[in-house]
Amino acid sequence: MSGAAARPGAVLFVCRQNAVRSPMAAELARHYFPKSLYVRSAGVVDDGEPDPFAVAVMDELGLDISKHHPRSLEELADTSFDLVVTLAPEAHHRALEMARTQAFDVEYWPTPDPTVTTGSRSQILDAYRSVRDGLANRIKTRFAP
Template sequence: MNAVRSPMAEAIAKHLFNRKIYFQSAGVRPGGELDPFAVKVLEEIGLDISRHRPRTFDDIEDSNFDLIVTLAPEAHHKALDLTRTQAMDVEYWPTQDPQLASGSREQILEAYRTVRDGLMRRIKDRLGWSPQAHD
């Protein structure tokens, strides 16, 4: 529902690439509200997603993407279906849903940090980020 993982990935990617590459996140289903734990763990690294409004694939106006990265199985199937007739690469990055975490507040936050840090690594690796190129 575009409320946790993909808004985190979008914010991280936009920050790393200083908006030199177009990034847009979307969910499969409408109705999600931005997750406060996602907001919190991004604030910890200086990113603000508090203004993010969840959107679906249907809400995206520009459909000219070179690469679509999906983070959940349902999103992956939807992306493959949408791109059957288009020349776009679709990659699936299995990403744990931190909303399934239980325990204390700190344990739950740690699950979100794990997702955040994993997305940061994957984005840097996949898109060839280096500090020197983005200063």
């Protein structure tokens, strides 16, 4: 992505419920860029609950999101972000609406929702790991100095 968009200083990750994709992305960004990025996450709706599979796959990397409390965009105290990264279609539409009256860039990173995965515990965890690893790769590439 060399020569692509400028590296932001404040990033907001948004998904549907702020329970899986956006908290994973936010924690990964904090982990990889602890001193150079201000990071938050939110959801479009406020009925999200902490997800035990998301907690488990992040714990595999030594990252703890067990105390994360899902919050909606309306609950954000700070909205002064340089970049809003949307991870779900409904989040993208909402961010574009917000961008009409606020000064930030919006990037859409289509990210599968692992909560719809069925099968064994192992298959479900693999789906969550795939999302985690995809986000980690995208974050490292996008925000590298």
